[in-house]
Amino acid sequence: MDSEVELQLRRMIFDRLAEIVAEHGVVTRTQLEALPVGSGTRRIIDRSRGIWNPQDLNATLSVVSNPQGPYEDAHVSDSLFAYDYRAGSTDGDNKKMRRAHNLALPIILLRTIRPGVFVPVFPVYVVADDISNRRFILALDESLRFFSDPLHLTSIEREYAQRTVKQRLHQPEFRGRILLAYQQRCTVCALRHGKLLDAAHIIGDDKPHGLPIVENGLSLCKIHHAAYDGDLLGVSPDYEVRINKALMEESDGPMLRHGLQEMDGRSLSLPSRPADRPSRDRLAERFDQFLAAG
Known part of the structure; x- marks a missing residue:
């Protein structure tokens, strides 16, 4: 050829x-x-x-x-x-x-x-x-x-x-492992459209312990990933979703209401394999950051 x-x-x-x-x-x-x-x-x-x-x-x-x-x-x-x-x-x-x-x-x-x-x-x-x-x-x-x-x-x-x-290597592998563990769905809202799903770090990869491993990751749709990175959405070490207090008091249409406010208090959809579930210690560290942000 x-x-x-x-x-x-x-x-x-x-x-x-x-x-x-x-x-x-x-x-x-x-x-x-x-x-x-x-x-x-x-x-x-x-x-x-x-x-x-x-x-x-x-x-x-x-x-x-x-x-x-x-x-x-x-x-x-x-x-x-x-x-x-x-x-x-x-x-x-x-x-x-x-x-x-x-x-x-x-x-x-x-x-x-x-x-x-x-x-x-x-x-x-x-x-x-x-x-x-x-x-x-x-x-x-x-x-x-x-x-x-x-x-x-x-x-x-x-x-x-x-x-x-x-x-080219670490990020695609991290996303692949996370989407596989969570069966291609958002852990917060259970959205299953893969093209709208990201692998989010619990502890950011700018920190020494922010490793690209499954226990340091969450499968999140793009809106919940952005909210998580911006400390508008938090996840407790008990796997419960929390929404920023100020955001809960806002009124701004159906996306805010259904996409974020109604997620407050919701339990995560976790991987079936215990080894793939997010580390409680890592979640606790990141949750403290969310609480400090208000």
Whole structure:
């Protein structure tokens, strides 16, 4: 296949994945095995291996990264991402990863959230073949492709790359885990439209303990996320919703009345798995901030 035609096909695949992720936060193996693309379907993941090299494509299409797997995939200085060679050879399945590098064709990084459930990160670019360490270096954004030496970043490059990795890897994974835990619904009002749902930090990610983990997150629709961030809506450590007193006294139409005021005193819709429920200690800390704000 001509590389330009292949690039267009990959962009069509990315567009379809983006639609699924916007609604659900994650994509399942079943969806990846027969993804509707154009007038047909495309397999986006290998049946049993972590790297998918379709015969009709010049380069690798996707790689799976599983934190619980046998390979030591890792961040490189918190800026780029390392993907280990497939075991046993420097060639084999790795050949098409090198072609992705040589042809500048973007690939998909599938981050395992649960067995058979992934957060796809795309487009991802192979920017270096680190032969001595038997790994490829992946850039999670096109702008990172143009660093002069991906393995030895300057301080300015590293700062920029860290921000990019946060946006392209950590935030989508956090949202995927949260939406999966809360079954794609707002914990306050139970709205189920995924495109209107965010993953909200209880303790903000600007603080050292504001980690992107499920116990530090809430699935909130956009209006309740904005209200939570603005301390107009609080959540007690007993999982009860509270609305700012001044807001409760306002009169401003049905959105205020039904969307916020009627939520006061409501209990959260919690994840079914106890391990996925928000930390009471974190909620208490954040609730103190809400009370202090009035």
